[in-house]
Amino acid sequence: MKLVSIANPQRFMSSRLRTLASVLIAIPILCFCVLLLIYVVDVPWIDDIDAFLSFIIGYIDAPTLGEKLDWLIRPNNEHRILMGKLITLAMYKLTGIVSYRWLIFAAFAFLLGLLVLFYRIFRSMKLPLLAFVPVVFLLLQPQYYLTSMWAITAMQHQVVIMMSFVTIYLLASDEQNRFGAALGVQVLTSLSMSNGLFGWVAGAVVLALQRQWIRLGIWLLLGVGTIVFYFHDFPDGQGNESSVSFFLKYPYLVFLGFFTFTGGLFDFFSRADILWRSVLPTLAGFVIILTMLGLLWRMNEPRLGRRIGAYESSNRATRALWKRRYFFTGCYAFLMVNAVIVAFLRPRFGYEVMLISNYMIYPAVLVILIYLNILSERQTELTLNRWVGFGLLISLVIWSNWYVVQLPKIAYRKHQMLTYAFNQKHNKTGLGPSWGSSFLALAERTMNETIRRGIYAYPEAYYTPYESQLVLSQQMKPDTSLHINVLGGGYSYIAETNYNALPQPIDKAAIVIQSAQRTYLFPSELPYTFINYYLNRPIRTIQAEIINPTVAPGHYRIGILSPLDGKNPIRFSRQTVTVPTAIEDSKR
Template structure:
């Protein structure tokens, strides 16, 4: 009977491990499929300068000094050494700059973040099922503008991975790991300005360890890195005006800090900003006290003036203290980042506290808080079970909600990038630059040079089979009787079909704006409304914004490109737009 009981217990443990492994793998597979389906080889805004202009300059340089200058040269308010090195490596391997591959490479760093969290979790010695909430919290598409945009991925994903890996090595305490952590932190410093915050995090970690010699080395290296980072820095994006804005609006920085830290719960992102920010602000006001309580619990002996009975006495306690050092350093990094964003960014609009580019940080904060409680209560199985249940419930809710809310937007962004790539290719403007600006002229030159040198190739898209037809002149009268409603504004015209049945099975559509000399495409967001997107329901209308500020002066006919369709793919309507 005893043998049968042992066999049954072993079978249950094996089954539990299999279920846990399957649950951990699900968010990885889903997110990988999301990237594979919706990431396209199209640069957007700063991508053009940071990657294409860099490669043009680097490959055109003849001396080591010139090449080093291109690697270390700032772009806006950031240096991006690691991102540029990855771009160079991929170019050496493939002969091209492919933004799809750059995004995948940046995502490898994101996976590195999750791996570090897993390494920390394994030292707690709990079953794998307890780790399940972490990948569900991290691998969801709220932060799609980080994980699906080359420049933000090469900034935020890379820097976070480097910093927390550095902190992990510092927390372990050996001399070789300190050297490794120092090296990674130097790389992080020159990969984005946020990487500089890692010096503060590492200094706090080393101080809690009472590693005064290493702390001195760390501070000297940090001061050197900061001075070099800002050497010959010519563009700070007007951050000096943030002080004036803060003095006039200090409450925005105060509340912005909590809104940002609770941003994982930004579930009403289409509401106006005041209503939208209520839930994440409340969440932040809950999360920050929890974090402060954990910091007090982990470091109370140090704050009281000594280590007392908390000094590690065995392997288990040593592992606990290493985790405490790690969590303390990570919280320092995240809080410095949150304070700086709350101080510098509200002048652009309060919505920036919740912009997708930054939402990887609150997701990481919640994941760390979850693991931190597991670490502190690892001997109390009752609390562990309750915390796992709470973590599973919150993580599955967050994961499901953000897939429902973000998937249509992710799909729409793919169409938006592809149509804008057409406009850039055919009209020399479209990938984020405004017509007539210095950046538009530079972007045109960089794109044309990269294409001419074979460094970049525009991707095939849903409109590719019709591209030659789009360039042909319009013959005679309009070819369609599709009625159109138009709302005219100084800079944009809102156009939508009216009393017309949108064809079933339509997967892509865009509005055409065509003159005798130029043809533009504009994406259709209504194609990605939730009901048609998730449930396959019929699409009520096709609607788009015609940005007149991106059109050269002239008179343009409006048309529609439908794909796939039983009738003509390209139809021109009885409406014109005049741009002075």
């Protein structure tokens, strides 16, 4: 479509184009909703157990108001998650249960709130609706599915980004009655994730640009107090001191990691080796940061040069422009502090962390801000047309790419989570904790207690019709025609049936390992590989990775679960594996 005169609403905003823009905006919203409805499962993963289920038990059993407040604000791992706990508590009070699906849906509401906030900024520019379409496609795409589909990360990143931007929006209005609201939102944000503390820096930048010195003093005083309170009873052993050693040894990795992270939206070669995979995001990061710096200079040079133009006395359009400028500047400050912290603290876990799905909402939001900022600072109609056309092209390419690339991973993760829920239910481990870890007892106690009280229940899955048979199948004789190849050891074994060993294609299936006391399932990934998933190839082989640290030490025979095999859904071979007492985790 050729964009003409987009800056002229009389010529551009026909009813047909408004309808087209509305349809285009609805597409990513509906697709994202369907994605969550289909693939989000009511199963906790690692920190979810302690953060929500353990919390609700502790809160219910706390005898005093002071102890209940303590359960709300006490740290979980590296963060306090007050807003997530308040939402969990509200869910429990209203329904009597804790559902991880509904926690993720609640976090999605904050993501939609962020979209609404972006629309408010956009609407003040008086531009046709079509120019807003790239924002929706860039925000509602599944690159960051490990944020949007995992309860703890959804309740942290999505919630805190939205609340931090609301705080900056309130401050950008430069109105006395909104300053108090901004303080309240910022304190709540600070206690909802450590990233929320960066809002104090962003807010200070906005207030300094506005030369609101009294408000800035109040802001800094309350900010320091909040930060001191946030860290006063943190658990020891966070391990961040090793990041200093890593930086001193590999400063170039931290420097490059900053740009790789900020350009992460353009991680188009996720299957490549990390060296080649990171080239495009790193180059994109350089372009993004240079563009952002240029915009920051253009917006704030009049203030820094003391040519205070007439923000206070100009017309309405100029006042709206300066509000947007304060908003963009504050949001950039928030995101840049976050990027610096990630680049400094995380590369020690491996450079791949710079492009991990958990964090990729931040580069997406950064690109959205830059796009809106360019529209806000538009100079000519021709320039605006080009940027909107470019934004439409890039956003559609990115949105389409990430749906194609991530959908098989998302489908497999659902299969994986449901399978591991069986292991947790019957063997104490499966949903995160390793055998013998200190977290094992807490996870077992928490899951058992919430199930006993009716607060949580494991969802039904593909193995549910065979669950009792799996648990009680120790006496089942081996099938001499079934041969399973086993490779590896140490951290994991790879178990796979012979090629075309099954009489019919499989869908959801698993490798089964069984001792005299325990039965574990491990999900078959073959139906969810990129090529098999999209070509819908008939799969007659089961392959799975047996994660040894999640298994109790012992000697296990190996079998398969194939629900589509109506005659013999459960079969065991003569092959065995041994999980030793001490696991050498070679991958960590």
